[in-house]
Amino acid sequence: MSRTSSFAMDKVPASMKEQIRQKALGLGFCAAGFAAVRPQADAMESLREMVAQGRHGEMRYLETGMPERADPTLLLSGARTVLSVAVAGPARQDRGHDEEGILSAHAAIPDYHLVVRSLLGKLLGFIRSEAGVPVNGVACVDGAPVLEKAWAEAAGIGRTGRNTLLIVPGAGSMVFLGELLLDIEIEPDAPLDFDPCGDCRACLDACPTGALTASGRIDATRCISYLTIELKREFTESEAAKTGPWLFGCDRCLEACPHNQARSVAPHHAFAPSPGILELTAEKVLELTGSSFRKLFAGTPLMRLGLKRLKRNAKSVLEKQKGKGG
Numbered sequence: 084m085s086r087t088s089s090f091a092m093d094k095v096p097a098s099m100k101e102q103i104r105q106k107a108l109g110l111g112f113c114a115a116g117f118a119a120v121r122p123q124a125d126a127m128e129s130l131r132e133m134v135a136q137g138r139h140g141e142m143r144y145l146e147t148g149m150p151e152r153a154d155p156t157l158l159l160s161g162a163r164t165v166l167s168v169a170v171a172g173p174a175r176q177d178r179g180h181d182e183e184g185i186l187s188a189h190a191a192i193p194d195y196h197l198v199v200r201s202l203l204g205k206l207l208g209f210i211r212s213e214a215g216v217p218v219n220g221v222a223c224v225d226g227a228p229v230l231e232k233a234w235a236e237a238a239g240i241g242r243t244g245r246n247t248l249l250i251v252p253g254a255g256s257m258v259f260l261g262e263l264l265l266d267i268e269i270e271p272d273a274p275l276d277f278d279p280c281g282d283c284r285a286c287l288d289a290c291p292t293g294a295l296t297a298s299g300r301i302d303a304t305r306c307i308s309y310l311t312i313e314l315k316r317e318f319t320e321s322e323a324a325k326t327g328p329w330l331f332g333c334d335r336c337l338e339a340c341p342h343n344q345a346r347s348v349a350p351h352h353a354f355a356p357s358p359g360i361l362e363l364t365a366e367k368v369l370e371l372t373g374s375s376f377r378k379l380f381a382g383t384p385l386m387r388l389g390l391k392r393l394k395r396n397a398k399s400v401l402e403k404q405k406g407k408g409g
């Protein structure tokens with residue numbers, strides 16, 4: 084068998100590994116690393132514990148797909164490598180009238196699922212064109228049953244902070260993650276020797292609902308992001324009381340983090356905020372029709388939320404304003 088034809092059975096040369104990384108950085112990812120497919124026992128145990136304790140709330144998708152999370156070869160037959168990437172998103176722009184309704188930074192930009200998936204598709208195309216042999220790959224962004232933070236840590240692109248999010252050196256935790264599962268073997272990178280938090284507890288102190296119940300531990304049922312984005316039904320009284328002025332998501336723990344306050348990495352150019360969305364208030368949300376909603380939010384994460392739930396969130400904001408005599 085020639086060297087070329089046996090390539091898929093052997094390790095990718097180190098020079099090509101670095102070409103892939105450089106291509107990823109050239110596409111605008113702020114970090115890219117490689118991990119060998121292997122069991123992630125600790126991450127699986129943490130997830131199972133969260134689900135058993137009900138801290139995942141009504142995110143039923145976390146209860147399913149356990150076999151695939153434990154074994155990525157169920158998502159891609161013969162998977163040997165996880166190429167883990169991060170892309171920097173923007174910080175929230177202060178509009179100066181937060182009490183009228185606040186949107187998380189990622190609400191006003193193109194849906195990161197679409198952006199990261201498109202970039203991963205280009206990266207996979209590059210790998211296929213350079214490999215000289217057939218390469219099978221699967222792009223995963225958020226929705227796929229993949230232990231994204233565990234793979235990102237194993238691939239050496241960041242460490243998980245007390246806020247439960249991956250912290251990428253220079254980019255902080257305002258990043259979106261993605262993975263390429265590949266059926267070729269690439270020398271794995273080493274996990275980072277980096278303690279992102281030290282004595283800091285700023286995110287725990289900043290959380291308005293106590294959702295960060297301990298270092299690296301979240302109770303999603305108390306988290307404003309979960310309540311305003313993930314929860315599909317109407318709020319109970321106690322849930323409505325928690326959401327504060329947030330129309331979509333919550334960035335308080337992100338904004339408190341020193342890694343995000345001192346970022347040296349610029350947001351990816353695809354994430355330019357839409358000025359129309361930045362002007363949105365709770366009152367304006369209640370005036371939206373189906374067509375004006377689609378026109379304003381086409382291609383953004385708000386489309387997945389839908390107008391009905393956005394109005395639910397807006398009513399909750401306005402009821403609290405009334406309660407304050409506003």
Ligand code: SF4
Binds near residue numbers: 291292307332333
């Ligand atoms: S997103 Fe908001 S509510 Fe959720 S953990 Fe962070 S600060 Fe707390």
Ligand code: SF4
Binds near residue numbers: 246279284286
């Ligand atoms: S705010 Fe502090 S404790 Fe929380 S993730 Fe950032 S560095 Fe870690």
